[in-house]
Amino acid sequence: MMKDVLALEAENITVNLGGRKVLSSCSLRAKRGEFIGIIGPNGAGKSTLLKSVLGFIPREQGTVAMFGQPVSSLSAKEKARLAAYMQQSVQLTFGFTGLDVVMAGRYPHLRWWQSESKEDRRIALACMEFTGTACFKDTPVHQLSGGERQRVLMAKVLAQEAPLVLLDEPTASLDLVYQEEIFRYCQTLGQQGKSVLMVVHDLRLAAKFCSRLVLLRQGEILADGLPEEVLTSGNLESAYGLHSAVYWNQVTGNLDIHTYVSESQQASQKKIHILGGGGAAGELMRKLHEYGYVVTAGVLRQGDTDAAVADAFGIPYISLPPFHKIFPENWEENKRKSSQADVVVLANICYGMQNIKNLEIALHAQNLIVIEDTPFFERDFTEGEAWQLYQKVVQHPRSLVVSTEQFLKMAEADELLSFSSNMVGAGA
Numbered sequence: 001m002m003k004d005v006l007a008l009e010a011e012n013i014t015v016n017l018g019g020r021k022v023l024s025s026c027s028l029r030a031k032r033g034e035f036i037g038i039i040g041p042n043g044a045g046k047s048t049l050l051k052s053v054l055g056f057i058p059r060e061q062g063t064v065a066m067f068g069q070p071v072s073s074l075s076a077k078e079k080a081r082l083a084a085y086m087q088q089s090v091q092l093t094f095g096f097t098g099l100d101v102v103m104a105g106r107y108p109h110l111r112w113w114q115s116e117s118k119e120d121r122r123i124a125l126a127c128m129e130f131t132g133t134a135c136f137k138d139t140p141v142h143q144l145s146g147g148e149r150q151r152v153l154m155a156k157v158l159a160q161e162a163p164l165v166l167l168d169e170p171t172a173s174l175d176l177v178y179q180e181e182i183f184r185y186c187q188t189l190g191q192q193g194k195s196v197l198m199v200v201h202d203l204r205l206a207a208k209f210c211s212r213l214v215l216l217r218q219g220e221i222l223a224d225g226l227p228e229e230v231l232t233s234g235n236l237e238s239a240y241g242l243h244s245a246v247y248w249n250q251v252t253g254n255l256d257i258h259t260y261v262s263e264s265q266q267a268s269q270k271k272i273h274i275l276g277g278g279g280a281a282g283e284l285m286r287k288l289h290e291y292g293y294v295v296t297a298g299v300l301r302q303g304d305t306d307a308a309v310a311d312a313f314g315i316p317y318i319s320l321p322p323f324h325k326i327f328p329e330n331w332e333e334n335k336r337k338s339s340q341a342d343v344v345v346l347a348n349i350c351y352g353m354q355n356i357k358n359l360e361i362a363l364h365a366q367n368l369i370v371i372e373d374t375p376f377f378e379r380d381f382t383e384g385e386a387w388q389l390y391q392k393v394v395q396h397p398r399s400l401v402v403s404t405e406q407f408l409k410m411a412e413a414d415e416l417l418s419f420s421s422n423m424v425g426a427g428a
Contacts, residue, residue, distance in 0.1 A: 005033050005068040007164050007195035008053065013062035014053050015045075015219075022048045022221045026062075030164070035190035036197045037206035039230075040216035041240050042159070045201040047088065049216070050166050054085055066164060080108035084162040086153055087201055088169050098136035098152045102128055105159030127158040131185060147178030152413045154185055165189060167198040171205070207231055207255040227255055233314070243290075247312030250305070258312065270294065270416065273341035273359045273365075275334075277301070280347040282309040283404065289313045291411050296341065298334040298358065299326055326354060334352040335361050343367045343416050346393065350379040350402065351386035357388035367417060368399040369428070371407055 008030040015023040023045045030036055038046045051057045053064050055071055064071040066082045074082070105127070106120040128134040131151045141149055150170055157165060167186070171179040179202065186196045187209050200206040206213055206227065213230040215223040217239040223230040228246075236242045242259050249256040257323070272288050274281045275298045282305050288295045297317035300307040301324070310317045318330055334357075338344045344356065344365035362368055370393060380386045394401055402410070409417055 006030065007034075007067060008197070009063075009065045010049075010053050010424050011063050013049065013052055013064070014060045015057060016050055017021050017048070017057070021117050021219060023052060025221070026216075026221050028053075028214060028221070028224075029142065030195045030197060030246065031374045032163070032195055033193050034195050034212055035186050035210050036195075036212045036214060037200040037210035037227075038216065039196060039200050039203060039206055040222075043218075044216040044239070045219040046216055047168050048219075050168055050197065050199060052081070052087070072408070077108050080160065080162065082162055083164040083166060084157040084160040086157050086165075086167045086170055088172065090153060093299050095140045095142070097122060097138050097140055098128065098133055099138065101141055101152055102133075102137075102155045102159050105156040105161075108160060108162075123161065124155070124159045124302065126151070127155040130158060131155040132181075147174050147181075150174060152172075152176065152181065154182060157231065158185075158189075163379070165194055165196045169201065170175055171200075171202070173356075179205060191418045203231060203236075204254070205295070207257075211350060217270045231255060231257065245286075245289075245312040245314075250308055251387055258286075268309070270343070270414075271296070272343050272345060272416070273338050273361060274345045275338070275349070276306045276347040277304060277349050277355060277358075279305040280349040281306045281345075284345060284347060284407070285315055286313060287408050288411055289315065291414075293411070293416075296337050298361070298380065299330055299355070326357075331357050331361065334358075335364055338362070338365055341366070343369060346370045348373045348379070350381060353385075356382055356386050356389065359386060359393055362393045363389075363396060365396070366398065368393070368396050369407060370394055370399060370401045371404055372401050373404055 006029050010028045013023050013026045026049060038049060039140060039256060040046050045078060048057065052059050102124040103116055103120065106116055106124065125137065128137060131154050133148065133151045133155050135150060136144060136152060141152060144152065154170065171182050183205055186198060189196050189213060210227060213227050214227065215230050215235055216319060222239055223235050231246050233244050233246055236244045245258045247256055271294045273296045274284055277300055281297065285295055285297060286309055295315045297310050298316055299318045299320060300310060301320050301322050303322050307317065307319065318333055320330065321412065338361050344362060346362045346368065348371045376387060376390055
């Protein structure tokens with residue numbers, strides 16, 4: 001097989017089952033070495049796509065080729081030598097041992113009169129070693145746990161020695177440790193040059209291990225590309241109805257997903273500008289976004305956790321490199337955003353000479369809420385200069401000083417503007 005030939009080329013696949021269109025004009029190509037996760041909500045057509053590619057269910061239209069050979073021209077054994085398939089659930093009875101099951105993977109390579117050879121047994125045992133199941137070679141499979149049984153079935157797929165591997169939810173109902181093992185096996189197969197297509201439900205694992213994702217919605221391919229290109233908040237809302245933030249987790253280095261219940265749209269037109277930094281505003285930005293407010297932020301430095309939260313939720317802010325000088329134009333932009341907001345929130349930040357202008361900007365707010373969780377003197381590193389400005393801030397004619405807990409209760413109840421009509425300045 002030529003190296004530049006696609007492992008799989010499925011074009012315009014349409015499937016009708018029981019008078020219902022389950023797949024509509026789906027096209028999918030897989031290169032050698034790709035580990036492709038097929039994702040989507042229940043009923044989107046993920047399993048149907050795999051089965052239709054293999055010819056297990058009839059296609060109303062569309063063509064499929066494996067390594068340049070039309071599937072329609074292949075015999076069952078020829079197809080099995082090119083593609084190995086692991087279905088969602090397999091009932092194993094009759095006391096088959098682990099080795100019996102794995103040896104069944106050698107079937108495509110035997111002629112009708114042949115029995116398994118020593119070489120077939122060597123390959124089967126090597127695959128069991130790879131999946132950590134060699135210790136189960138003499139154990140009846142029905143005595144194994146779910147995770148152990150899935151690993152035996154994975155060994156069977158590997159024993160088939162097909163260059164294309166299709167797996168239909170192989171990690172369903174498995175403990176996390178077994179789920180990750182299956183994903184790692186598949187990732188290794190891709191690195192060895194095999195092409196792997198796996199129906200996946202866990203989006204975080206798919207993002208962590210798969211080299212590419214295909215997102216299905218109502219029988220159509222909604223997105224196809226790198227995990228970070230497919231797993232966007234817009235795509236997740238369109239496919240799953242999820243409200244989410246997709247971001248790079250700074251602890252794990254992996255793409256991660258935060259989901260939340262969308263609150264009433266009552267607050268959606270209220271603009272909130274947050275003066276934060278140093279990790280003081282992350283929770284405020286996240287909660288305000290979830291509550292439906294239009295949120296912006298002031299100057300945040302790259303690498304700051306506040307900047308990471310803003311990136312995750314698509315909150316606009318003024319971005320600067322770490323330790324970079326803040327120029328007058330940055331402060332002018334910050335001041336302009338503050339003046340356009342219905343409410344400016346001054347987070348519980350620490351003050352040095354570089355960010356003391358946040359206090360000056362707060363003075364220009366139409367309505368100002370000051371978060372004070374820590375006494376100001378513990379956050380002032382300006383030898384008292386910030387304290388002089390802070391006294392003016394809390395005496396702002398339309399200001400309120402509250403804790404983070406009090407602020408979030410007000411935000412959730414859509415009461416961030418109610419204080420301004422009946423309250424005036426509060427002292428520190």
